[in-house]
Amino acid sequence: MSIKKKIILSFFISFSIIATLAIAAYLDFHETRNEFKYLELAESIRGKTLQLRRHEKNFFLYGDSKEIEFIHKYIEEIKALIKKAKHYAHDDNLVKLNGKLSEFSLKFEKITVMASDFHRELNSLKPKEPSYLFLISIIKATFLEHPLQNAQLLKRFFKISKESRYIILLKGLDANVKDLRKTGEKITGISKELDSGARKRVQKIINVTKVAVLVFLPVSFLIGFILLFYISQNIVSRLKKLMLTIEKSGAGFFSPMPFPSGHDEVSTLIRTYNNMAEALRVREELLKKKEEELIQSKKLAAIGTLASGVAHELTNPLNNIHISAQILAKEMGEDCTGIIEETVDDILSQTFRVKKIVGDLLDFARSKEPDFKETNIVDIIQKTYAQAQKITAFKDITFSLESPPEVFLRTDPAQLERVFLNLFTNAADAMSGKGELYVRVFPGTDTVKIEVSDTGKGIPSEVMDKIFDPFYTTKDRGTGLGLSIVYNIIKNHTVRVNVKSTAGAGTTFTIFLPRYK
Amino acid sequence: MSFKIFIAEDEEITLKHLIYALESEGYTVSGARDGLEAWRKIEQEQFDLVITDIKMPGLDGISLLERIKEKWTETDVIVITGFASVDSAVDAMKKGAFDYLTKPFNLDELLLKVKKIYGKKALKEKI
Numbered sequence: 001m002s003i004k005k006k007i008i009l010s011f012f013i014s015f016s017i018i019a020t021l022a023i024a025a026y027l028d029f030h031e032t033r034n035e036f037k038y039l040e041l042a043e044s045i046r047g048k049t050l051q052l053r054r055h056e057k058n059f060f061l062y063g064d065s066k067e068i069e070f071i072h073k074y075i076e077e078i079k080a081l082i083k084k085a086k087h088y089a090h091d092d093n094l095v096k097l098n099g100k101l102s103e104f105s106l107k108f109e110k111i112t113v114m115a116s117d118f119h120r121e122l123n124s125l126k127p128k129e130p131s132y133l134f135l136i137s138i139i140k141a142t143f144l145e146h147p148l149q150n151a152q153l154l155k156r157f158f159k160i161s162k163e164s165r166y167i168i169l170l171k172g173l174d175a176n177v178k179d180l181r182k183t184g185e186k187i188t189g190i191s192k193e194l195d196s197g198a199r200k201r202v203q204k205i206i207n208v209t210k211v212a213v214l215v216f217l218p219v220s221f222l223i224g225f226i227l228l229f230y231i232s233q234n235i236v237s238r239l240k241k242l243m244l245t246i247e248k249s250g251a252g253f254f255s256p257m258p259f260p261s262g263h264d265e266v267s268t269l270i271r272t273y274n275n276m277a278e279a280l281r282v283r284e285e286l287l288k289k290k291e292e293e294l295i296q297s298k299k300l301a302a303i304g305t306l307a308s309g310v311a312h313e314l315t316n317p318l319n320n321i322h323i324s325a326q327i328l329a330k331e332m333g334e335d336c337t338g339i340i341e342e343t344v345d346d347i348l349s350q351t352f353r354v355k356k357i358v359g360d361l362l363d364f365a366r367s368k369e370p371d372f373k374e375t376n377i378v379d380i381i382q383k384t385y386a387q388a389q390k391i392t393a394f395k396d397i398t399f400s401l402e403s404p405p406e407v408f409l410r411t412d413p414a415q416l417e418r419v420f421l422n423l424f425t426n427a428a429d430a431m432s433g434k435g436e437l438y439v440r441v442f443p444g445t446d447t448v449k450i451e452v453s454d455t456g457k458g459i460p461s462e463v464m465d466k467i468f469d470p471f472y473t474t475k476d477r478g479t480g481l482g483l484s485i486v487y488n489i490i491k492n493h494t495v496r497v498n499v500k501s502t503a504g505a506g507t508t509f510t511i512f513l514p515r516y517k
Numbered sequence: 518m519s520f521k522i523f524i525a526e527d528e529e530i531t532l533k534h535l536i537y538a539l540e541s542e543g544y545t546v547s548g549a550r551d552g553l554e555a556w557r558k559i560e561q562e563q564f565d566l567v568i569t570d571i572k573m574p575g576l577d578g579i580s581l582l583e584r585i586k587e588k589w590t591e592t593d594v595i596v597i598t599g600f601a602s603v604d605s606a607v608d609a610m611k612k613g614a615f616d617y618l619t620k621p622f623n624l625d626e627l628l629l630k631v632k633k634i635y636g637k638k639a640l641k642e643k644i
Contacts, residue, residue: 315599315620320530322621327534330541330624351621 002264003235010227017220024216028209035202038088041081042191042198045097048078049191053184056108060144060177068112075105091197097190100183107180114173115144121166125158132157147174238266242273254281300470307361314358322351352390356421360481363418363489364470370412370492377407377416377448377513381439384420392425393433403441409448409513415489416513422482423452423509429475430456430507446515453508459501467499520635521562524548525555525569525581526597535568538624539631552576556584559592566615566634568595568627571605579609586613593634597622 001009052074059067082098085091122140127133135157143150151170154160160167245257256274325347329336336344378401385399427437435455442449459467466472468487473480490497490511501507522539526532527550539546549555553575559567567585571578582594596609596617606617616630 312599316528316531319599319620319622320528320534323531323534323538323624326624327538330538355621 001262003266006231006264010231013227014224017223021216021220024212028205028212032202032205032209034088035198035205038085039195039198039202041085041088042195045078045081045085046191046195048074048081049187052078053188056180056184063115063141063144068108071108072105075101089198089201091194093190093194093197097187097194100187100190104180104183104187107176107183111173111176111180114169114176118143118166118169118173121169125154125160125166127158129157143170143173144177147171147177235264235266238270242266242270245277246273249277249280252284254278254284303471304361304364307364311358311362314354318351318354318358321347325351349390352387353392356391356425357479359418360422360479360485363415363485364481370415370489372410372412375409375411375413375416377409377411377441377450378403378405380413380416381420381441381450384417385424387417388421388424388428391421392428394428396434397428397431397437398435399437399439401439401441403439404443407441407443407448409515411493411513412489415492419486419489419511420452422486426482427452427454427456427507429478430454430458432456435506444515447512448515450511450513451508452511453506455506458503458505458507459499460503461501464499464501520544520566520638521564522546522566522568522631523555523559523564525552525567525573525578526550527570527573535627538628542628542631544631544635550574552578552581556581559585560588563589564592565638566593566595566631568597568631571596571598571609579605579612582609582612582614595627595630595634 052071055067055070055074058064059071078101079098082094082101086094119140122136125136127135135153139150139153147170151167151174154164154166154170155162241257245255248255254277256277257270325344329341329344332340332344381401381403385401388394424437431437431454438451438453440451440453442451463472463474468483469480470484471480472484486509487497490513493513496512498510499507500510522544524532524535524539524546526535526548529550532548532550536546536548547558549558550573552573555567555569555573556576559581567581569578569581573581576584578596578598582596585592585594593615594609594613596606596614597620598606598609598617599620606614606619609617615634618627618630
């Protein structure tokens with residue numbers, strides 16, 4: 001994922017957390033407010049029920065008709081409050097209280113009807129003695145409070161039968177009042193429960209808020225910390241590493257960083273850096289190699305200049321020795337036999353050997369462009385073989401040439417002579433002067449293939465890639481320039497030379513030269 | 518028939534031996550070790566053959582060849598060259614040299630070439 005996307009994502013995660021917290025806090029406040037409203041209503045209901053009970057008591061104490069109005073008023077008010085409270089919370093006690101209130105209202109209504117009936121009928125009572133008439137007012141004042149005692153009074157002091165209507169009414173009143181009192185107590189109990197329930201609810205929501213704050217704060221802090229850690233670990237640390245690596249590469253150590261698997265900008269940056277470092281390393285290696293080659297070629301050029309100077313200077317003394325030996329042989333005439341003839345021959349062959357060494361050095365120093373001419377390759381091979389015989393021992397070597405009598409090529413004859421001279425003398429040295437030297441010429445349409453094979457000791461495979469290097473030699477005597485010259489000449493002819501060698505079984509050099517057209 | 522050869526060669530030993538070898542064959546031979554000295558002598562007198570080294574003090578073999586070819590068209594010239602300067606031998610051939618030899622050369626080879634020129638001259642004289 002790219003850093004841009006990561007930043008956007010982290011922003012959205014943080015934003016979502018903040019938004020969730022804000023919504024939760026808002027809902028929490030709303031809920032708390034509702035609970036407080038509910039508590040207010042519950043308290044109000046509790047207060048009003050107590051008032052209701054007070055007026056109920058007063059009614060039974062004083063029988064005041066005003067109290068009836070109060071009781072009805074409070075019942076209606078409590079019912080209205082219950083209706084309101086139902087908006088804020090769902091509590092079974094609300095329904096229960098509402099039911100009990102209706103029950104209370106009905107029972108109270110019944111009692112008031114019974115009471116007014118009794119009150120009315122009292123006037124028609126006949127006391128057993130006229131002096132008991134004052135009791136009526138006492139009964140009027142207390143029958144609601146103590147109906148059964150008043151029934152006793154009636155039985156004792158008034159002319160009524162045991163089962164009179166008054167007694168039945170009072171007994172019924174007593175039962176109803178007791179029932180109402182019970183209902184009233186229940187109402188008080190329910191309202192108390194309602195109030196404590198509301199308090200509990202408020203306490204609960206406060207606790208929830210407290211816990212939410214205690215949980216959410218560390219959680220969001222943790223998430224933020226993890227994001228921060230991730231970003232710093234993932235981006236900043238990699239950038240730091242890259243910085244260190246770049247500093248190192250500035251000092252010339254092109255070490256690539258571990259290949260990153262990600263796809264973000266930092267990974268792309270690291271990959272780009274790695275590519276650059278690799279390219280720079282390769283370029284520096286190439287530069288170093290080129291530099292070494294340059295130094296090497298400068299060295300070779302210096303050696304070449306020296307060698308060519310020496311070669312020039314050697315030419316004349318060499319010629320002097322050569323001519324002197326020839327004159328000596330001539331002068332001896334018939335007497336030139338045995339050891340003297342051998343010695344003169346040695347002098348002559350050794351001067352040719354020096355001539356070849358000097359020639360190699362000069363060729364190597366010059367390595368000039370070939371001067372192409374129409375040339376019969378068969379002539380050159382034969383001429384060169386004659387020259388080679390003068391230089392090294394070919395006495396026990398059988399030379400065979402398989403070729404058409406004339407094969408014309410576009411080549412530099414002088415340079416090609418050097419090629420064959422080097423190949424022939426190398427072959428003779430490899431065979432230690434005894435063996436077979438084959439030269440085969442295969443004329444093709446565009447090129448002519450020439451094979452030079454010997455039956456010598458072969459080239460060990462470990463030195464095979466060095467044989468064309470200048471100054472590399474395995475011989476006790478030799479400049480190590482021969483095959484290097486062969487290679488350069490053939491290369492200048494824009495063709496190629498191949499070598500195939502089996503240790504102990506001889507070597508075959510194959511040269512491909514362009515046909516003359 | 519007298520056949521006159523002049524050798525221009527700065528190497529004393531080579532000059533000495535060449536004169537000796539050619540005189541032994543019956544030719545009339547004279548020589549010089551300096552290009553200018555050689556030209557002074559050749560200018561005075563016509564030779565049948567001049568054998569000259571290319572690298573010489575005073576006047577080099579190629580310039581000597583040019584002067585000879587200008588003055589004496591009948592005189593043949595054989596050029597001797599170190600193998601370091603085969604190119605100059607080719608140049609010499611283009612400028613009219615009869616043949617060239619590369620140092621170190623075979624005496625018999627030289628004698629053969631001289632004999633060839635002698636034969637050619639003798640044939641011409643007969644006619």
